[in-house]
Each structure stands twice: as structure tokens, then as C-alpha cells.
Amino acid sequence: xxxxxxxxxxxxxxxxxxxxxxxxxxxxxxxxxxxxxxxxxxxxxxxxxxxxxxxxxxxxxxxxxxxxxxxxxxxxxxxxxxxxxxxxxxxxxxxxxxxxxxxxxxxxxxxxxxxxxxxxxxxxxxxxxxxxxxxxxxxxxxxxxxxxxxxxxxxxxxxxxxxxxxxxxxxxxxxxxxxxxxxxxxxxxxxxxxxxxxxxxxxxxxxxxxxxxxxxxxxxxxxxxxxxxxxxxxxxxx
Amino acid sequence: xxxxxxxxxxxxxxxxxxxxxxxxxxxxxxxxxxxxxxxxxxxxxxxxxxxxxxxxxxxxxxxxxxxxxxxxxxxxxxxxxxxxxxxxxxxxxxxxxxxxxxxxxxxxxxxxxxxxxxxxxxxxxxxxxxxxxxxxxxxxxxxxxxxxxxxxxxxxxxxxxxxxxxxxxxxxxxxxxxxxxxxxxxxxxxxxxxxxxxxxxxxxxxxxxxxxxxxxxxxxxxxxxxxxxxxxxxxxxx
Numbered sequence: 001x002x003x004x005x006x007x008x009x010x011x012x013x014x015x016x017x018x019x020x021x022x023x024x025x026x027x028x029x030x031x032x033x034x035x036x037x038x039x040x041x042x043x044x045x046x047x048x049x050x051x052x053x054x055x056x057x058x059x060x061x062x063x064x065x066x067x068x069x070x071x072x073x074x075x076x077x078x079x080x081x082x083x084x085x086x087x088x089x090x091x092x093x094x095x096x097x098x099x100x101x102x103x104x105x106x107x108x109x110x111x112x113x114x115x116x117x118x119x120x121x122x123x124x125x126x127x128x129x130x131x132x133x134x135x136x137x138x139x140x141x142x143x144x145x146x147x148x149x150x151x152x153x154x155x156x157x158x159x160x161x162x163x164x165x166x167x168x169x170x171x172x173x174x175x176x177x178x179x180x181x182x183x184x185x186x187x188x189x190x191x192x193x194x195x196x197x198x199x200x201x202x203x204x205x206x207x208x209x210x211x212x213x214x215x216x217x218x219x220x221x222x223x224x225x226x227x228x229x230x231x232x233x234x235x236x237x238x
Numbered sequence: 239x240x241x242x243x244x245x246x247x248x249x250x251x252x253x254x255x256x257x258x259x260x261x262x263x264x265x266x267x268x269x270x271x272x273x274x275x276x277x278x279x280x281x282x283x284x285x286x287x288x289x290x291x292x293x294x295x296x297x298x299x300x301x302x303x304x305x306x307x308x309x310x311x312x313x314x315x316x317x318x319x320x321x322x323x324x325x326x327x328x329x330x331x332x333x334x335x336x337x338x339x340x341x342x343x344x345x346x347x348x349x350x351x352x353x354x355x356x357x358x359x360x361x362x363x364x365x366x367x368x369x370x371x372x373x374x375x376x377x378x379x380x381x382x383x384x385x386x387x388x389x390x391x392x393x394x395x396x397x398x399x400x401x402x403x404x405x406x407x408x409x410x411x412x413x414x415x416x417x418x419x420x421x422x423x424x425x426x427x428x429x430x431x432x433x434x435x436x437x438x439x440x441x442x443x444x445x446x447x448x449x450x451x452x453x454x455x456x457x458x459x460x461x462x463x464x465x466x467x468x469x470x471x472x473x474x475x476x
Contacts, residue, residue, distance in 0.1 A: 058389025060402055085392025087385055099382040102409060104402070114262060135372035144337040145383035147325055150384060151296025151342050153391045154323025154432050161435060164298055164342070194392050197399060197435060205279050 016131045017093075020224060021050055023117035025066055031117060033110035041108045043100040045119045046135065049090050052115025054108050056087040056096065061103040065208060086195040088149070089173055094142075095135050111185055144171055153196060161196040161204050170226050180217065182225035254332070254369045262356035269355060271348035279346045281338040283357045287328050290353025291423055292346050294325040294334065299341040324433040326387070327411055327423060332380075333373050349423055381411055391434060397444050399434040404454060407463050408475055418455065420463035440464065 024030045030050070033039055039054065041047055047054075058090035060083055089111060090096040098106045110117075125132040145168070152164035166183075189207065190200040210216045217225045263270045268288070270278055279285055285292075294305065298321055327349060328334040336344045348355075363370040383406070390402030403422075412419035427441040434441075448454045455463045 056385070058385060058392065059395060060389055060398070071404070083393050083398070086387045087322055087392075088386050099385070101382065102406065104406070105409075106385055106389070136378065139381050140377045143377050143384060144335075144339065146381060146384040147296060147337070147344055148340050148387060149341040149388060150325050150391070150433075151298055151323045153388070154296065155298060155321050155434055156431075156437060158389040160298070160321070162421065168340065168342070169453075192466050193394075195388075197392055197394055199394060218270070 006193065013160050016128055020048070020120070020128065020131065020194070021118060024048075024120060029119050033115045033117065035110055035113045035115075037110045039108040039110060039115075039117055041096075041098040041119075042120070043098055045097065046122055047090075047098075047108070047117055047119045049092050049096070050116040050118055051092055052113070053092065053111040054090040054115060054117065055111040056090065057107045057109060058085045058087050059105045060085075061081070084194055086187070086191045088146075088169075091173065095138050116149055143186060157200060158196065158198050159209070161198070162192070162203065162206050163210065163215065165192070165196050166210075166224060167226065170224070174226070177219075177225060179226055180225040182219060182223050184223065186222045187224070239462070240356070254366055258286070258358070258366065258369065259356060262286075262358060267357050271353045271355065273348055273351045273353075275348050277346040277348060277353075277355055279334075279336040279357075281336055283335070284363070285328075285334050285336075285346070285355055285357045285361055287330050287332055287334070288354040288356055288457065289330055290451070291330065291349040292328040292334060292355065293349040294328065295345045295347060296323040297323050297343045298323075317411050322432055323423070325461060326407075327383075327460070328441065329411065333376050337367075382458045396434065396436050396440060397446070399436070400430070400441065400444050401448065403434050404462060405464065410464070412464070414465060415457075418463040418465055419459060424460045424463065425462070 033052070039047070047174070084107075087106070090108075096108060098108060122132075126137065149165070149168055153161055153166055155161050155164060170181045170183050173183055173185070175184050188200070189203040192207075193199050193203040196203075207216070207218075211218065215229055217227055219225060256389070259268070266383060271290070322345075325344070328346075334346060336346060336437055360370075363373065387403070387406055390406055391399055393399050408419045408421050411421055411423070413422050426438075427445065429437040430445075431437045431441045445454070445456075449456065455465055457463060
């Protein structure tokens, strides 16, 4: 169902992946990005992350035709910033695309240094029907994960949204590390807040609480781990 | 990209759809559901809505291993209810599936009376490769919509989440009605609250505000409309 860095783990023929990377490089359809550099992704194109990781961001339209009173208790400085939402990672071996079907917009950034991305048209995949099938399966899987993510965000209490969000994220991307599951990427508290409809300040306070409760721990490199006994019951990693 | 009720609007051959419905009925793989009746959907199966509409619901695990103080100001009665999140509609002509890859779970309910659903295995679609391709395209489209929905929910202010949520929903499902776009299904304020991480009470208050501001209007049958000048800039309906 999912692609993998390690060809021995994956059911897909590794040769196809390498063929496509080679083809993209031959056709100047690849580029390496620095951490936090925006990937100038366009609709209609399909992108594959060959190395590193990509961060997806959503933006809501800023030309809203209404002007309500601020309801939250945030400082004006916080509220003034254009709202960007963290929508998840695309890791090495996974595809992504940027839609343009709404006033809402999606954007992609390299999340780590040396993120290597290639791009192609869907029609280019006609030469590789099995690979195209795998791309569809990858999007089907991503869709299923986003439905779970939406479930998490429907919760009223910020601490519940935060805990569920971290659980889902680590369930999907986490690595085994001394019997805990840890996120292999760092995320700032502002980025976490932008995913769960909260603020940096609130996330910092609640992360402290989760740490004291023994739900999460923070590694020296700032990566977030779920403590062993806070079970990920059905780990879905391939 | 999307299926349609009306065969003349759709690029797919109408015959395939009818063939599949016939095949499902011959094999006793169809059923008609009453409004709010749960569809006993199982993972691994693929479901097609032939008539009516389905409501997807997400549930978060209720056996959380932590027990935090309630942070919200909701009444105990509100907070005691198991949290279910509204995740969207699957309308006639669209597929859905129920994943089981996490402690989070998805559930499907008929949203209107006489909702007719058929089901099949993915392998059954080997006889209809073009149709299978369309199913994948439909899930790809649904995934893109859910990314926009996640962007909406990342906003801090409840009124912003509510406005964006209604905009996205009506953009996707809305019908043209006297120059406004209206949702063809009713949604309770509790259901809206469950989608945007808020409560029935807050949604009722903010819906009143949006009405007074002329952003939305409510029809006699309780359906929600976006007022004409609150533009849906790029209508995505097929």
C-alpha cells in the first residue's frame, strides 16, 4: 500500500522507482531543496519525494468579505499573522500534488535539507501502469489518514486534539526508538498549533502537561516521542 | 474527475455504472437504508452510493490512558458524550470505504431516507478497469478536498473555522438556488460543531452572527446557503 525507502521492504519493483528517478533527471525534472525552501509546485503535475521530506501547508483565503470581532484571547500580534495550517509530511518514496480547485490553497516546503523532489505529468505514467496504480494506492492511503486526522480535529478540547494529533502523526511517521515511537522530524510548537487550531503558547503549555503526565517525551534533538505504555494499538507502518 | 447523478454530465460511460449496480443487485450486494441508519461497512470492501447520501463519522478512541482536567467551559453533560466528528458526505455516484488502520475508527450512516448503497471487493473491479480508474480518481479528489478541509480547521478562531467549513462544504455539495449556493442536505448545529471542534451552543450563536452579517441564509427547509456576494471564486462542481 505504501512506498518505502528500503526496496527490500516494498512490494513494488525497485527498478521502476529507479527508472523513474533516472528518467526525471535525464529530463531535468528534479531538484534538491534546502530546509524550509518552498517547492514551486503547480497543479496538474505529480511530485515524488526521492529523498528527505516535504511539509504540506494550507492557506485560507485572506480576502474574506466579512470582518468579525476577534473572539479569541490571543494577542493582536498572534492574530495578525496570515493563517497557515500544517497538513502533514510527505516522506521519501511518497507522491504529492497541489490542488487548485478552491480559494483555499496548498503549498509544499522542504522540511529537511537536501530534499530531492522529481515531477512528472500524469500522462508520463502511461509507460508505467503498475507504478501509476501504486501512486493511486498511495493517495488512497493518504486520504484515509486524513479522515482520521479530521476526526482528531473535531474534538472540542485542545488537549484532546493535541494528543490525538501527535498519536496519529507518530503512528504514521514514527520510528522505533528504545521502545518508544518517535517522530523523525522536528515540529515547532507554532506548527503544531497551526494544525490543531491553537497557538504556540497554548501548545507549549499543553506539551509540558503531557510530558509531566508521561504521555510524551522530548529527545535531545527535540523530536517528540510517545511513551511506550501510551499504546499505538494497531501500528500501520508498512 | 467526479461521478455525477446525471449520465449526460459525466465522462464515464453510464452503462458501466448501471452494469455494476445490476451486478451488485444480482449478487445481493445492495441495500436501502433509512435516514440515520448505520451502514454496516467493513474494511477491505468498497461501497458505492447509488441513491441518497451517506454521512461519514469519525470516532476517537475512548480508552485514552490519560485523564486530564476538562479545559473547556462546556457543561459536564456536553463533555460526557462520546466524541464523534462529522467528516463529510458521500453523495450519489461516489465511492467510500471504511479504514481500520488505527485506534481511530470511521463509520457511515445514511444521511437521507432511501439511501441505496452497493458494495464489492476491489478484486471485483478487475472486470471493469476503466471504472476502477474512476474510483481511484474519485478518492484522489476526495483526498484533495480533505486537505482543504484540514486547512480550514487549523484556524484558531471558531468563527473562521465555521465560515471556512461552510464555504468548503457548499462549494463541494451546493446547488444553485436563486443565485445563492445551498447545501442540499440538512446538518444540525451539533453535527457542525462536531466537525469544527466546537459545541452546538457556540455554533448556534455564531450561525446567528453569520446570518445577521449577510454571509449565510437559512432556507425554510433549514438548508444553509452562502449569500451570493460571499463569493465561491472557483466553483469546483463538475
